[in-house]
Amino acid sequence: MRFEILIFRLKHMPITQSAKKALRGSKRKRVYNIRRKDAVSDILKKIKKLVAEKKVVEAKAMLPSAYQAIDKAAKIGYIKKNNASRKKSRISALIKKAS
DSSP: OHHHHHHHHHHTOOOSHHHHHHHHHHHHHHHHHHHHHHHHHHHHHHHHHHHHTTOHHHHHHHHHHHHHHHHHHHHTTSSOHHHHHHHHHHHHHHHHHHO
16 A cells, blocks of 8 residues: 555656645645645534524524634635635524524
């Protein structure tokens, strides 16, 4: 298994200088994307858990922070604008339905 991964990495290493720079940039962007993904998914999970526990007031209080995380993810391009709008709409509908 490890040997196959090693072969894969050796086969797909960048050769040109520009490809090496692009690889470094994509590694940096990957960190930011993971950070945004975790922020969005964590806050949505917390809100859904609160709604399931019938703690609607606390869920409503967390709604602005959820909007903020979703908007930041859309701003850096992790998700598209309509995807962000859909997520915000669905989470607010979930809270409204529970109350």
